[in-house]
Amino acid sequence: QTVVTQEPSLTVSPGGTVTLTCASSTGAVTSGYYANWFQQKPGQAPRALIYSTTNKHSWTPARFSGSLLGGKAALTLSGVQPEDEADYYCLLFYGNGQLGVFGTGTKVTVL
Amino acid sequence: QITLKESGPTSVKPSQTLTLTCIFSGFSLSTSGVGVGWIRQPPGKALEWLALIYWNDDKRYSPSLKSRLTITKDTSKNQVVLTMTNMDPVDTATYYCAHYYHYDSSGYYLGGIIDYWGQGTLVTVSS
Numbered sequence: 001q002t003v004v005t006q007e008p009s010l011t012v013s014p015g016g017t018v019t020l021t022c023a024s025s026t027g028a029v030t031s032g033y034y035a036n037w038f039q040q041k042p043g044q045a046p047r048a049l050i051y052s053t054t055n056k057h058s059w060t061p062a063r064f065s066g067s068l069l070g071g072k073a074a075l076t077l078s079g080v081q082p083e084d085e086a087d088y089y090c091l092l093f094y095g096n097g098q099l100g101v102f103g104t105g106t107k108v109t110v111l
Numbered sequence: 112q113i114t115l116k117e118s119g120p121t122s123v124k125p126s127q128t129l130t131l132t133c134i135f136s137g138f139s140l141s142t143s144g145v146g147v148g149w150i151r152q153p154p155g156k157a158l159e160w161l162a163l164i165y166w167n168d169d170k171r172y173s174p175s176l177k178s179r180l181t182i183t184k185d186t187s188k189n190q191v192v193l194t195m196t197n198m199d200p201v202d203t204a205t206y207y208c209a210h211y212y213h214y215d216s217s218g219y220y221l222g223g224i225i226d227y228w229g230q231g232t233l234v235t236v237s238s
Contacts, residue, residue: 034222
């Protein structure tokens with residue numbers, strides 16, 4: 001069974017920068033995994049932020065960016081705002097985009 | 112504007128079959144590259160991919176739940192239905208449906224993209 005692992009929690013100061021990562025149990029994450037990233041606040045449905053590793057949706061704030069970093073997918077938040085405090089999930093696609101697997105999630109605290 | 116909304120029972124008993132319906136608007140499930148997926152989230156836990164149905168009626172299921180899941184679509188009604196058999200208390204979760212696509216407007220393949228989500232529906236499994 002494929003497992004996608006994220007940091008359980010990260011803390012960042014307002015205005016700071018934090019990078020979340022997304023690792024696959026099958027090996028290095030490449031662009032072929034078409035990583036998606038989502039933000040979820042308590043009591044709300046997830047909101048899409050990033051697709052195809054680096055692409056932003058029209059509503060994604062500029063301070064969010066996606067990349068590949070050291071064999072993992074990564075989401076970087078620059079100039080963090082208090083409203084960025086949330087859970088973040090990655091989604092990787094396996095089998096040439098046929099099967100999705102979500103990551104374990106990262107709780108970001110802005111303090 | 113794309114919207115999706117899940118509907119179904121708020122509670123089921125163990126061993127029963129759960130049937131959830133996703134009613135959507137703003138897109139057609141007959142458009143090439145488009146699909147609707149189902150995702151769930153147990154209280155306080157992570158998201159879990161369940162199933163995906165494509166515009167061409169191709170279907171994909173989570174390997175761990177494949178034997179219990181069936182996904183179907185009614186393109187004319189803009190509906191997608193997910194059934195899960197033999198429900199157990201560990202299946203208690205919020206169930207979401209979501210819009211999926213993998214081509215951009217130029218026909219370029221972008222891989223899997225989930226952009227719009229329904230509000231979710233909480234299903235409790237208890238005797």
